[in-house]
Amino acid sequence: xxxxxxxxxLHLDYTGEGISEAEVAATPWQQARRWVDEAVERSQAxxxxxxxxxxxxxxxxxxxxxxxRTVLMRxxxxxxxxxxxxxxxxxxxxxxxxxxxxxxxxxPAMFRAIxxxxxxxxxxxxxxxxxxxxRPWASRISAWASRQSQPIEGRAGLEEAYAxxxxxxxxxxxxxxxxxxxxxxxxxxxxxxxEFWGGxxxxxxxxxxxxxxAPGSLDDAAAWSLSRRQP
Numbered sequence: 020x021x022x023x024x025x026x027x028x029l030h031l032d033y034t035g036e037g038i039s040e041a042e043v044a045a046t047p048w049q050q051a052r053r054w055v056d057e058a059v060e061r062s063q064a065x066x067x068x069x070x071x072x073x074x075x076x077x078x079x080x081x082x083x084x085x086x087x088r089t090v091l092m093r094x095x096x097x098x099x100x101x102x103x104x105x106x107x108x109x110x111x112x113x114x115x116x117x118x119x120x121x122x123x124x125x126x127p128a129m130f131r132a133i134x135x136x137x138x139x140x141x142x143x144x145x146x147x148x149x150x151x152x153x154r155p156w157a158s159r160i161s162a163w164a165s166r167q168s169q170p171i172e173g174r175a176g177l178e179e180a181y182a183x184x185x186x187x188x189x190x191x192x193x194x195x196x197x198x199x200x201x202x203x204x205x206x207x208x209x210x211x212x213x214e215f216w217g218g219x220x221x222x223x224x225x226x227x228x229x230x231x232x233a234p235g236s237l238d239d240a241a242a243w244s245l246s247r248r249q250p
Contacts, residue, residue, distance in 0.1 A: 033218030035130025037225035043245065047213035047229040048097045048237035051133055054215070055095065058126050067128035074102055077121040078113035078139075086113065092124065093150055094142070094207060097236040100124075100135055101142055103150060103205035105167035114139040114206060122208050130218030135208045142205040151203070152194035159197035160184050166202070210237060214248075224250035 044050035058071035074092040079085050086109060094101030100122060104110055114120060120139040125132040151159060164180040171177055188197040210231070217225040226248040235242025 032220055033130045033222075033224065034220060035218040037130075037217035037219040038215055038227055039225065040227065040245070040247070043215065043227050045240050046238045047210070047243060050215055050229075051213065051237070052095075054131060054133060055124070058124075058129065058131070061126070061129060065128075068126055071124075071126065073124070074100060075123045075125065076102065076110060078110050079117055079119060080109075080113055081116060086110065093205070094146070097238040099137070099140075099208045099210050099237060101146075101205055101207035103142075103147065103203070105162075105165070105200075105202055106141075106204045107202045108167035110168075111204075120206070120208055132216040134212075134214040134216065135210050136212040136214075137208050137210040139206040140209045142207055144199075144204075147204050148199050150205070151197075151199045156190040156196060160188065162203050163188070163197070163200050213237070222250060226250055 044053060055071065058068055062068040062071045070091070072092040073089050075087055075089050077085055077087040088110065090102040090104060092100050093103050102122075106115075118138045120137065122135045123132055151162070154162075160181060163184040164177060184197075190196060212228060212230050214226060214228045219225060228246050228248055229243040230246065231242060232244045233239075233242045
């Protein structure tokens with residue numbers, strides 16, 4: 020049996036502090052905000068959390084088969100986490116077809132993760148345009164050059180498209196140098212469930228779950244019920 024086949028070869032006992040009912044915040048927004056802020060602080064102090072906003076996003080296709088990919092969380096408030104993408108990408112097509120979505124922030128070095136489940140809500144054009152204008156010029160050009168998820172023969176075609184749009188929209192140092200593509204937008208996860216996972220020793224991890232019981236934002240305590248799930 021090879022080392023990669025041995026189930027105990029890469030065993031690591033998690034030494035996180037976990038999370039208890041006594042310390043969890045009153046709302047999923049307050050708890051999520053706390054953990055995100057601590058992940059950002061850790062990323063600035065140590066090299067073991069290189070991208071605290073890395074968000075795994077899962078959707079399903081027409082046959083019910085899941086797709087998961089990692090994006091960056093670019094919006095985060097009481098309405099839910101949000102990200103930007105090509106709306107004609109695979110994720111955009113699947114969101115349009117089903118509306119269902121799940122996402123997760125995972126910080127292995129901190130033995131923490133947050134899981135969000137719910138439906139996807141398209142961001143307003145005002146929100147999208149505001150964020151788009153804050154991106155570096157090169158990133159705005161890339162949004163035009165890449166038709167996300169579409170096949171392409173070799174990298175040369177992608178670089179040629181980048182050069183073409185760079186010439187069309189030269190960098191003059193202004194937020195409106197590059198218009199927002201019609202096929203570019205973003206989504207917010209309108210949550211029905213938010214789970215806080217804390218790794219503990221002996222695989223006795225903590226899983227505290229806020230489940231929606233009424234309409235309201237992530238910061239509306241009356242909209243949520245807290246429960247614990249077995250690991």
